[in-house]
Structures are given as C-alpha cells and as structure tokens.
Amino acid sequence: MVAPDTRQAVATAHLAAATLAQARSCSRLAGGLLLLGVASLLLPPAGLAGTLLTALAIGAGLAQHYYALRCxxxxxxxxxxxxxxxxxxxxxxxDLAAFDQALGTLFGKSPPPRPLEERARAALRLFRHQLVALLVELAAILGAVAWRLLQAGMN
Structure with a gap:
C-alpha cells in the first residue's frame, strides 16, 4: 500500500507532468511562427518598424523554444x-535527494534541497514564461504582417 504522503507526491508529479506536456503543442505553433519570421527576412525591407517587429518575433521565438526544452x-x-x-x-x-546529488555531480554544484511542491511550482513558472514568449512572438509577427500590409497599401 502506498502512504498518503507518497500518494500526494504521485498526484503532484502527474499533474505537473501533464501540464508541462502542453508545452510541446505551444512549441509546434511557435516553430511555425519562427519560420514565418525568418522567411519574412527574405522579403524586401519593411522599414525600421517592420524589421524591429520581425527581430522581436524571432527573439521571442528562440526564447520560447528554450523554455519549451526546459518544460x-x-x-x-x-x-x-x-x-x-x-x-x-x-x-x-x-529519489529527490538522489536527483539533486546527480545534478551536483554532472554540473559541479548541488542545488539546495527543495520539496516536490516547490519544484513543481518552479517548473510551471517556466511554462508560464514559455506562454508569455509565445504571445510576444505572435503579437510581433501579427504586427510585422500588419505593418507590411500598411506599407504595401501606401505604395
């Protein structure tokens, strides 16, 4: 029989894993947006604003992918x-103590011991950072496209 504290740890770990698994879907969307941003660099220049929006989109896309890997x-x-x-x-x-020891062995610095709940909150914070980066990327791409359309309409 599994102890109540262990059942709570299992539930926390399952919930964190299931939530963080959603990062893959966000990453696929962001990958398409990143390709769109890079491809737009092949188009004629769209002025400073268009270039800055495209650069922002690419930067946010790269940040999003970093967070996606961590998630x-x-x-x-x-x-x-x-x-x-x-x-x-x-x-x-x-298991958590062994994991911390392995981190110390691999990276030369052992993190301070943390309870599972704190680890789950930190991991979910990474996911929120990924979502913010995705939203910035999306807004910047839409802004760059709108800017290009505006520029094309003025010509």
Whole structure:
C-alpha cells in the first residue's frame, strides 16, 4: 500500500507532468511562427518598424523554444517520478535527494534541497514564461504582417 504522503507526491508529479506536456503543442505553433519570421527576412525591407517587429518575433521565438526544452525535460522527470512513486517501494524523498546529488555531480554544484511542491511550482513558472514568449512572438509577427500590409497599401 502506498502512504498518503507518497500518494500526494504521485498526484503532484502527474499533474505537473501533464501540464508541462502542453508545452510541446505551444512549441509546434511557435516553430511555425519562427519560420514565418525568418522567411519574412527574405522579403524586401519593411522599414525600421517592420524589421524591429520581425527581430522581436524571432527573439521571442528562440526564447520560447528554450523554455519549451526546459518544460519538456521537466515533464519527463515528473512523469518518471510519478511512475516510480506509484509502486509500493516508491520513495519520493530518497529519489529527490538522489536527483539533486546527480545534478551536483554532472554540473559541479548541488542545488539546495527543495520539496516536490516547490519544484513543481518552479517548473510551471517556466511554462508560464514559455506562454508569455509565445504571445510576444505572435503579437510581433501579427504586427510585422500588419505593418507590411500598411506599407504595401501606401505604395
């Protein structure tokens, strides 16, 4: 039988993994927008405003992809933890301590120990950052397209 604290850890890990898995869909949309932004660089110049909007869109798209990679890694970690902790021999505290030790071994600096809930909140914060970057990218692409259409209408 799984202890109540462990059941709570499993539920938290499952919820975090499921939420973070949505980052993949956002990343696909942002990838298309990023390609659109890069392709627009092949068009005739659209003035300073159009160029700045395109640059903003490309920068936001790159930031979004960084956050998407981080979210994907965290989604996989939380899913793995949820599966491990759902077994009778699951031990969230021991697994989190081993994970922190592995981070210290790989990257030369051990992070301070954090409870699972804090880790989940931090991972979801990354997802919110990804969504903000996606919205900035979308707004900048739409602005650049509108600017180009306005410029074309004036000529």
């Amino acid at each position: 994907d890694l965290d989604a996989r970690l939380f899913a793995t933890w949820a599966a491990q902790w759902g077994r009778p021999d699951g031990s969230p505290d021991a």
